[in-house]
Amino acid sequence: MDIARLVSLIAATITTGLIAGLFFAFDVSVMPALKRSDDRTLIQVMQRVNVAIVNGVFLFAFLGALLFTALALALHLASDGGGAVAAPLTGALVSYVLALGVTGGVNIPLNNALEQAGPFDGIADPAAVRQAFERRWVPANRWRTLLCTIALGFLTWALVAHGNLA
Numbered sequence: 688m689d690i691a692r693l694v695s696l697i698a699a700t701i702t703t704g705l706i707a708g709l710f711f712a713f714d715v716s717v718m719p720a721l722k723r724s725d726d727r728t729l730i731q732v733m734q735r736v737n738v739a740i741v742n743g744v745f746l747f748a749f750l751g752a753l754l755f756t757a758l759a760l761a762l763h764l765a766s767d768g769g770g771a772v773a774a775p776l777t778g779a780l781v782s783y784v785l786a787l788g789v790t791g792g793v794n795i796p797l798n799n800a801l802e803q804a805g806p807f808d809g810i811a812d813p814a815a816v817r818q819a820f821e822r823r824w825v826p827a828n829r830w831r832t833l834l835c836t837i838a839l840g841f842l843t844w845a846l847v848a849h850g851n852l853a
Contacts, residue, residue, distance in 0.1 A: 689766075691762055692759065692762045692763055692766060692849070693849060695755050695758040695759040695762055696755075696759040696763075696772075696776075696842070696845055696846055696849055697846070698751065698755040698759075699751075699752060699755035699756040699758075699759050699779070699842055700839065700842040700843065700845075700846060702747070702748045702749075702751035702752040702755055703752040703756065703779065703783060703835060703838050703839045703842055704839050705748040705752075706748055706749055706752050706786075706835050707832065707835035707836045707838070707839045709745075709748075710786075710828055710831050710832040710835055711832050711836070713828050713832075714825075714828060714829055714832050717736075718821075718825050718828070721733070722821075726813035726814050726816070726817040727807045727808065727810070727813050728807075729817050729820075729821065730801060730804065730807040730810065730813055730816060730817060730820075731807035731808075733798070733801055733820070734801055734802055734807060737798045737801065737802060752783055752835075752838070753780075753783055753784070753787065756776065756779050756780045756783060756838070756842070757780060759772075759776055759845070760773070760776040760777060760780055763776060763849075770848070771848040771851065772845045772848045772849050775841040775842070775844035775845040775848060776841070776842075776845045778837075778838075778841040778844075779838040779839075779841035779842045779845065780838075782834045782835070782837040782838035782841060783834070783835065783838040785834050786830075786831040786834035786835050786838065789827050789830050789831045789834065790827075790831055793823060793824070793827035794824060794827050794828060794831070797819075797820050797823055797824045797827075798824075800819070800820065801816065801820050804816045
């Protein structure tokens with residue numbers, strides 16, 4: 688049981704770190720680069736990213752962060768009531784669920800609206816499409832970056848606490 692608890696905790700930390708890093712990369716490089724581009728370029732690139740990102744590797748990390756964190760918490764609670772690891776694992780799970788809420792409530796609907804706008808070269812008013820997308824997507828991405836980073840911090844705390852128990 689101790690190995691399963693440790694493996695699930697490590698898997699949760701790695702997958703959460705990957706997702707926090709992905710969102711962070713958009714915050715500090717992708718979106719600032721696209722901010723300097725014309726409207727059609729931003730639309731084209733983001734439409735392509737939104738298709739390319741739906742792949743097995745991304746989905747494993749994105750869903751794995753949730754599932755491995757929940758599994759680690761359940762295993763720790765089942766074995767010893769959670770001990771010193773329960774609080775940071777709970778914080779990690781809550782933070783990641785909030786990030787999923789931002790993703791599902793803001794980012795995905797905006798991604799879908801961008802796709803529904805049609806091919807980038809046929810959009811009648813690309814400036815309006817861009818503005819409707821960018822003004823809400825960028826701040827929402829910052830929130831999910833922050834929430835995933837907080838979750839990663841909690842998971843790091845849980846790893847340390849787990850190590851101190853061993």
